[in-house]
Amino acid sequence: MADNWYTGNANADSDQHRGWLLGHFIDPAKSAVRQTGALEVKWGIHPAGEQRPEWVSDDQRTTMLLLVSGKFRLDLNVGSVTLERQGDYVVWGPGIDHSWQAEEDSVVVTVRWPSIV
Template identity: 80%
Template sequence: MSDTWYSGNATDDADQHRGWLLGHFIAPETPGAAVRNTDALEVKWGVHPEGQQRPEWTTDDRRTTMLLLVSGRFRLDLTVGSTLLERQGDYVVWGPGIDHSWQAEADSVVVTVRWPSA
């Protein structure tokens, strides 16, 4: 594979880094690391069974985040309010200083994009 492109499967590749596909933490020995390791952003493929949750809140995040629903029903709780993503393509964007937690209300797949990668 070339250092300038990579083709993979999000579900397979996500297993290597807790769901993260792109970001500063992609190790040099990881397939496609030359184009997947970046300080610009982080991309996560999240597969969450019904009932899975993050009961603790994130704190003091200094990045902007977008969460996009691929399938399922996913609740996102922010320090400024809560939202329920129910329809494919529903998404939420929040900025630095807003903490969050979440719960999969049905089997769900979400894509998370954060920038910059820190």
């Protein structure tokens, strides 16, 4: 059987790597097609009030955050944005610091590239 395909469930698979579904940290022996240095994809389920109070700083990747459901605030060192409508998203580049808070129960998809150690 070919090892270059995979089917799964984001809720079930995300608990193995803090929500991350694709990236350099996936064990290729378990799922070679999900192991990549090109990008990282995260399925994030955040209850209302959950936050990342510490800032992620000096990240040298590009990131996209996409709202699936809920209300989610992203604070950047260049401004803040609240994602409120399904499909709202924000993209930020290298060197922009960030933090976040779920203002309502929220589900978000995060894509960042490249996937680096």
